[in-house]
Amino acid sequence: xxxxxxxxxxxxxxxVSPAARAIxxxxxxxxxxxxxxxxxxxxxxxxxxFQIYRWNPDSTQKPELKDYDIDLKECGPMVLDALIKxxxxxxxxxxxxxxxxxxxxxxxxxxxDGRNGLACLTKIPSGGxxxxxxxxxxxxxxxxxxxxxxxxxxxxxxxxxxxxxTPAETPAKEILQSKDDRKKLxxxxxxxxxxxxxxxxxxxxxNPESYLGPAALLHANRWIMDSRDEYTKERLDAxxxxxxxxxxxxxxxxAKACPKGLxxxxxxxxxxKLELTSS
Amino acid sequence: MKKKIQPKMNILRPLxxxxxxxxPQLTSTFPISHRISGxxxxxxxxxxxLLCLKIGLICFTYENVCQLIFYSSKLILISVxxxxxxxxxxxxxxVRHLLTDFSGFGRKRWK
Numbered sequence: 158x159x160x161x162x163x164x165x166x167x168x169x170x171x172x173v174s175p176a177a178r179a180i181x182x183x184x185x186x187x188x189x190x191x192x193x194x195x196x197x198x199x200x201x202x203x204x205x206x207f208q209i210y211r212w213n214p215d216s217t218q219k220p221e222l223k224d225y226d227i228d229l230k231e232c233g234p235m236v237l238d239a240l241i242k243x244x245x246x247x248x249x250x251x252x253x254x255x256x257x258x259x260x261x262x263x264x265x266x267x268x269x270d271g272r273n274g275l276a277c278l279t280k281i282p283s284g285g286x287x288x289x290x291x292x293x294x295x296x297x298x299x300x301x302x303x304x305x306x307x308x309x310x311x312x313x314x315x316x317x318x319x320x321x322x323t324p325a326e327t328p329a330k331e332i333l334q335s336k337d338d339r340k341k342l343x344x345x346x347x348x349x350x351x352x353x354x355x356x357x358x359x360x361x362x363x364n365p366e367s368y369l370g371p372a373a374l375l376h377a378n379r380w381i382m383d384s385r386d387e388y389t390k391e392r393l394d395a396x397x398x399x400x401x402x403x404x405x406x407x408x409x410x411x412a413k414a415c416p417k418g419l420x421x422x423x424x425x426x427x428x429x430k431l432e433l434t435s436s
Numbered sequence: 437m438k439k440k441i442q443p444k445m446n447i448l449r450p451l452x453x454x455x456x457x458x459x460p461q462l463t464s465t466f467p468i469s470h471r472i473s474g475x476x477x478x479x480x481x482x483x484x485x486l487l488c489l490k491i492g493l494i495c496f497t498y499e500n501v502c503q504l505i506f507y508s509s510k511l512i513l514i515s516v517x518x519x520x521x522x523x524x525x526x527x528x529x530x531v532r533h534l535l536t537d538f539s540g541f542g543r544k545r546w547k
Contacts, residue, residue: 212450220450268452271459293454303452359464362454407537409463426537 203229206286207239209251211300220297222288223248229281236289237265237276252300260416263351267291267301273353273414292356294365308352311369315377315396320388338384345379345424347417348372354411354421360404368404369396371411371421378424381431390435397432405429470529473522480519 204226212220225243232242237255244251254264258277265276268290281287295303325332355361355370369377374396381392396402402425411421458464495501 210452214449268457271457272461288457290457291452293452293458295452296449297452298449304449357458359455359468406467407533408467410461413461413463 201230205229205239205281207243208286208288209240209243209301210290210297211251212297213250214299222290224286232281234280235277236269236279236281236287239281240276240289250300252302254302261349263349266351266353266356266416268293268356273357275351275353275416278416292352294362295352295356305352307365308350308355308370308372311373312350312376315369315373315380315392317376317380319380319383319386321385322387332385334384341382341384342379344419345375345382348375348379348419349417351416353414353416354419357410357414358405359408359410360406364400364404367400369401371405371425374402374405374428375419375421375424378428381428393428393432393435396428402428402432466529470526470533473526473529476522477519477526 205228207225207227208222209225210220211223212218225247227239227242227247232238235258237258240251240253241255244253253267253276255277256262256264258265260275260278263275266273267276268274269276269279270282270287270289273292276289289301291297291301291303295305295308298304319332321332350372352372354375355372358371361368361370377392377396380386381389386392405422405425407422407426409422412419412423415421
């Protein structure tokens with residue numbers, strides 16, 4: 158009602174200068190704004206509980222699952238964002254590996270809600286408490302960091318480099334490869350060695366030292382199928398072992414767990430097929 | 437020259453949880469139930485072989501044997517059903533396994 162009176166008063170006075178009218182209008186506008194109700198008065202927060210595996214080698218306590226509550230409205234969408242937020246704001250002693258935050262380095266591989274995956278690529282699941290544990294059946298160094306030396310040694314043991322008996326056709330130049338031969342490597346070269354597949358395989362859990370695991374065998378197949386590599390027979394013979402290759406019972410948990418969408422089980426079947434037909 | 441003595445790691449590292457926490461998936465439940473049904477069928481077969489081929493009809497002259505067969509007669513129906521379930525699952529899964537294993541032989545992908 159007051160605003161209407163002010164407007165009528167202004168229209169009845171035509172001699173008021175435009176500058177003065179602007180000042181009156183501006184004060185009128187701020188008065189109306191002051192009467193507006195603040196829409197941000199009640200901020201809703203979405204609470205989410207994370208149950209994270211904690212173990213400190215310097216303390217004598219047994220490993221346990223600790224609860225952490227965060228507000229999802231102030232956090233990024235991925236589990237890695239939540240872990241970083243917990244480390245920054247709640248508990249700075251939380252230890253985990255991370256690097257690229259975009260799913261290419263493979264450092265943040267862990268078990269989220271019972272499934273292996275990369276924390277930077279796994280969205281925070283909605284609903285009840287989410288359980289975050291390290292990669293299954295690996296020795297824990299601290300909290301979510303596991304000992305990967307056995308995994309890396311197995312990768313080293315398949316000799317993941319180009320081996321040739323004859324020198325290149327044109328010396329000091331690339332060894333040529335046709336497009337079809339290069340296509341055979343698709344689905345294997347993209348592996349980032351995150352260990353999600355090997356640590357999801359129950360066969361690898363029960364025989365971690367003798368069975369090579371899906372990741373190492375995927376890379377073994379990558380070098381066996383490479384047309385430029387000339388040690389194919391020797392590579393096949395090196396893997397042709399009761400334990401190194403044939404502990405695989407095609408459980409195929411590895412294909413389900415791979416965060417890059419690769420299928421190590423299929424590559425292992427390829428090696429088994431080659432073993433059957435070549436030797 | 438003084439040698440630095442490395443402090444021994446007294447605390448053994450724990451193993452991260454595996455079976456209790458890993459979510460059972462289709463890919464993992466098929467092979468383990470194949471193995472369990474196979475073991476179950478093997479024991480059933482073994483007991484049937486002992487019972488039917490080895491013992492002989494002389495066992496029915498013993499009172500305990502007749503009592504055992506009478507009192508366990510109610511269980512036979514349910515155990516036959518369970519055996520049939522195990523057998524059918526084992527056969528279906530075995531055939532599926534063979535088909536998926538040899539599905540790649542038609543294509544020309546290998547060197």
